[in-house]
Amino acid sequence: xxxxxxxxxxxxxxxxxxxxxxxxxxxxxxxxxxxxxxxxxxxxxxxxxxxxxxxxxxxxxxxxxxxxxxxxxxxxxxxxxxxxxxxxxxxxxxxxxxxxxxxxxxxxxxxxxxxxxxxxxxxxxxxxxxxxxxxxxxxxxxxxxxxxxxxxxxxxxxxxxxxxxxxxxxxxxxxxxxxxxxxxxxxxxxxxxxxxxxxxxxxxxxxxxxxxxxxxxxxxxxxxxxxxxxxxxxxxxxxxxxxxxxxxxxxxxxxxxxxxxxxxxxxxxxxxxxxxxxxxxxxxxxxxxxxxxxxxxxxxxxxxxxxxxxxxxxxxxxxxxxxxxxxxx
Ligand code: FUB
Numbered sequence: 123x124x125x126x127x128x129x130x131x132x133x134x135x136x137x138x139x140x141x142x143x144x145x146x147x148x149x150x151x152x153x154x155x156x157x158x159x160x161x162x163x164x165x166x167x168x169x170x171x172x173x174x175x176x177x178x179x180x181x182x183x184x185x186x187x188x189x190x191x192x193x194x195x196x197x198x199x200x201x202x203x204x205x206x207x208x209x210x211x212x213x214x215x216x217x218x219x220x221x222x223x224x225x226x227x228x229x230x231x232x233x234x235x236x237x238x239x240x241x242x243x244x245x246x247x248x249x250x251x252x253x254x255x256x257x258x259x260x261x262x263x264x265x266x267x268x269x270x271x272x273x274x275x276x277x278x279x280x281x282x283x284x285x286x287x288x289x290x291x292x293x294x295x296x297x298x299x300x301x302x303x304x305x306x307x308x309x310x311x312x313x314x315x316x317x318x319x320x321x322x323x324x325x326x327x328x329x330x331x332x333x334x335x336x337x338x339x340x341x342x343x344x345x346x347x348x349x350x351x352x353x354x355x356x357x358x359x360x361x362x363x364x365x366x367x368x369x370x371x372x373x374x375x376x377x378x379x380x381x382x383x384x385x386x387x388x389x390x391x392x393x394x395x396x397x398x399x400x401x402x403x404x405x406x407x408x409x410x411x412x413x414x415x416x417x418x419x420x421x422x423x424x425x426x427x428x429x430x431x432x433x434x435x436x437x438x439x440x441x442x443x444x445x446x447x448x449x450x451x
Contacts, residue, residue, distance in 0.1 A: 141205025145193070150444040151408050151421030152201065158191060159420040160222035160286075160333070161402035163393035164232075164257060169194050170395045171257045172402065172422070173223050173234070176206070179418025186418060187220040190236065192258060198395060198424070198445060207259040210238050213250045215267055217241045222286040222333060222389060225257065228297060233315045234261045235269070235299065237285035246272030246281035249301060251316050265316040270301065275322060278305055286389075290336035292368050300325070303332040306347065308368075327363045328374045333389040336368070339399075342433045343368050346378065346390045357381035358388045360403070362435060379438045383407050386417050392427060399427040400445070401438055 145153060152158075157177035164171045171194045178186045188211070192204040210220040216238040223236035232254045240248040248268035252261035270284050278284070280303070287301045289311070297315065300308040306326045310319040325345070333348035342364050349361035360379040363372040382388040382405035391402040404422050406415030413419055426449035428436040 141203055143203050145201045145203060147199055147201060147444075147446070149442050149446045150423035150425075150440070151405065152424060152444075153193065153203075153422060154408060154410070155203075156191065157408060157410065157413075157415075157419040158422040159187075159387070159404045160389045161391040161404060161422045161424075162222070162224040163391050163395075163400065163402055164225050164227070165393050165395050166227060166257050168396075169196050169257075170198060170393060170400075171225070172201075172391075173207070173225050174422055175220055175222060177419050179416060182416075184418050185219065185221075188218070189220050190223055190234075194258070198398075198400070204258050207254075208234065208236075208252060208261045212252070212261070213238055213263050215241055215243070216248070216250060219247070221247070224288050224335075224391070226289045226291065226297070227257070228291060228315060231255060232257050232261075233264070233289070235287035235289050237287065237301075238268075240268055240271060244268060244271040244273060247283065247285045247303075248272065249284055249287050249299075253315070269299075269316060269318070274318075275302075275305065275307060277324070280304070286333045288334045288336045290338070290368070292338075298336065298368055300334045300336055300345070302326070302330070302334065304330065306330045306334055306345075325370065325372060327361070327372055329361060331358050333358075333387075335390045335392055337392045338368075339394075339429065340433065341366065344392070344435075345372060346392060348388050348390065349377065355381070357386050360388055360390045360401075360438075364433060375434055377437075378435050379403065379440060382420075382423075382440065384415050385420055387420070398445075398449075399429070401425050401427040403440065405440065 158174040189206040219239040221237035249270040253264040329349035331350040346362040384406035408421035
């Protein structure tokens with residue numbers, strides 16, 4: 123990864139909300155009291171839950187992420203701050219790095235998948251799985267060990283290859299998990315949600331960097347991800363591919379967004395909620411006190427996601443107004 127630390131433009135709100143309090147969003151970034159990253163939306167009934175990583179990097183630190191936070195909304199304007207729903211220390215076998223996550227509902231329970239740094243018994247990044255009876259937690263380690271370790275993907279060239287899980291349940295009830303950095307992998311999950319079922323297959327799309335997100339609309343499957351064309355770009359953008367089946371073949375459609383302002387990373391999370399589709403991202407425009415945005419001090423944003431008649435996605439412009447203004451048709 124490349125280190126970029128840039129000046130930030132957004133100024134922190136004067137009052138700091140506490141867990142349980144209500145936040146009325148006035149545009150992007152969504153939240154001003156904490157640095158947030160790697161947004162992962164989940165719709166349950168009439169609420170949208172947004173799981174994020176908590177960026178706590180100090181000065182020139184690259185990342186300092188120890189816990190995952192949760193926000194929820196019924197109208198995508200007013201958000202409830204639920205505070206931390208899990209700490210990386212809750213996974214006893216992990217030694218740090220509460221990186222990107224995603225939660226899904228299956229059979230009435232909520233399964234939370236997240237990237238962490240494994241201890242010395244399986245060096246490198248790993249994927250953890252936790253479970254709760256409610257989307258708001260408390261979540262507990264569901265397996266007592268990693269679901270995916272670095273040794274399980276031997277083709278990879280670096281220790282942080284096994285990050286950024288995305289989970290998706292197909293119409294036949296099978297849940298799939300995709301993940302990766304530089305290489306993108308996919309595998310079936312067993313119905314118990316804590317074991318891989320069958321082979322791990324590589325599906326790396328063009329310019330794949332990290333942050334895959336699986337979703338389906340109509341008959342089409344989408345693999346949206348943080349992309350980096352190292353020959354021309356300094357910062358990640360979002361690109362996507364589509365397929366007629368979760369098992370491919372995948373067709374690459376190119377870039378969906380530009381880079382997140384001042385941010386090397388960008389991390390897509392997609393959800394349909396009350397008739398609209400949303401693309402959650404992050405940038406590094408937020409400043410809190412004397413802490414400017416940086417690679418490890420990011421802020422979550424949201425934009426409308428719109429489809430063309432053939433199922434391809436309309437390019438998304440990132441803006442300060444975000445979804446406070448109606449989408450352009
Ligand atoms: O937030 C830590 C890492 O940075 C995530 O796992 C990646 O997707 C990137 O956003």
